[in-house]
Amino acid sequence: GAVVSQHPSRVICKSGTSVKIECRSLDFQATTMFWYRQFPKQSLMLMATSNEGSKATYEQGVEKDKFLINHASLTLSTLTVTSAHPEDSSFYICSASGLSGNIQYFGAGTRLSVL
Amino acid sequence: GQNIDQPTEMTATEGAIVQINCTYQTSGFNGLFWYQQHAGEAPTFLSYNVLDGLEEKGRFSSFLSRSKGYSYLLLKELQMKDSASYLCAVWNYGQNFVFGPGTRLSVLP
Numbered sequence: 630g631a632v633v634s635q636h637p638s639r640v641i642c643k644s645g646t647s648v649k650i651e652c653r654s655l656d657f658q659a660t661t662m663f664w665y666r667q668f669p670k671q672s673l674m675l676m677a678t679s680n681e682g683s684k685a686t687y688e689q690g691v692e693k694d695k696f697l698i699n700h701a702s703l704t705l706s707t708l709t710v711t712s713a714h715p716e717d718s719s720f721y722i723c724s725a726s727g728l729s730g731n732i733q734y735f736g737a738g739t740r741l742s743v744l
Numbered sequence: 745g746q747n748i749d750q751p752t753e754m755t756a757t758e759g760a761i762v763q764i765n766c767t768y769q770t771s772g773f774n775g776l777f778w779y780q781q782h783a784g785e786a787p788t789f790l791s792y793n794v795l796d797g798l799e800e801k802g803r804f805s806s807f808l809s810r811s812k813g814y815s816y817l818l819l820k821e822l823q824m825k826d827s828a829s830y831l832c833a834v835w836n837y838g839q840n841f842v843f844g845p846g847t848r849l850s851v852l853p
Binding site: 635663665670671672673674675678720722730731732733734735736737738740 | 775777779785789792844846
């Protein structure tokens with residue numbers, strides 16, 4: 630159990646376009662989903678926390694209009710990077726909890742490259 | 745605020761034992777996690793400590809002392825595949841979840 634699927638695994642896009650990343654819990658209901666960003670050789674930085682059916686809670690410094698999060702069901706959350714720019718290029722990782730208390734299970738990550 | 749500290753890098757030999765330390769300063773502590781992350785991949789869950797003491801799981805063990813704000817991850821019988829980053833993360837009340845900087849472990853033959 631505790632499989633989290635993240636799609637796509639890699640995306641290359643032009644500056645100014647929007648990119649949507651999906652995160653699904655395949656075999657459990659995720660009461661909470663998290664979105665992280667990770668730069669090379671650095672640790673994970675939490676961007677936002679979302680509970681199903683409610684607005685996401687964004688960390689300080691993360692623009693909510695730039696990074697749109699939707700948690701429409703107990704198994705799906707999406708992150709949309711709007712009007713992407715080269716500085717948004719990064720590794721984005723989602724995680725989900727709800728199967729075993731506070732333990733977070735991670736998706737495989739999405740490597741975003743904005744040209 | 746909160747602060748989590750780990751050594752940046754460690755090196756050990758195949759078959760040996762290595763201890764990776766994590767110190768934290770936080771309010772409303774609700775648990776400490778250890779994750780393993782191979783380069784370019786997502787983290788995988790290793791252990792969760794909420795009470796003081798040692799939790800053993802195969803070759804990996806994790807220890808917590810809440811009064812000292814201290815945890816360690818102990819890896820026994822090191823294998824080459826254990827070369828990875830090890831992330832300590834603290835969960836606070838209010839769903840505030842913070843990862844430490846991570847420790848890059850290199851296992852040498």
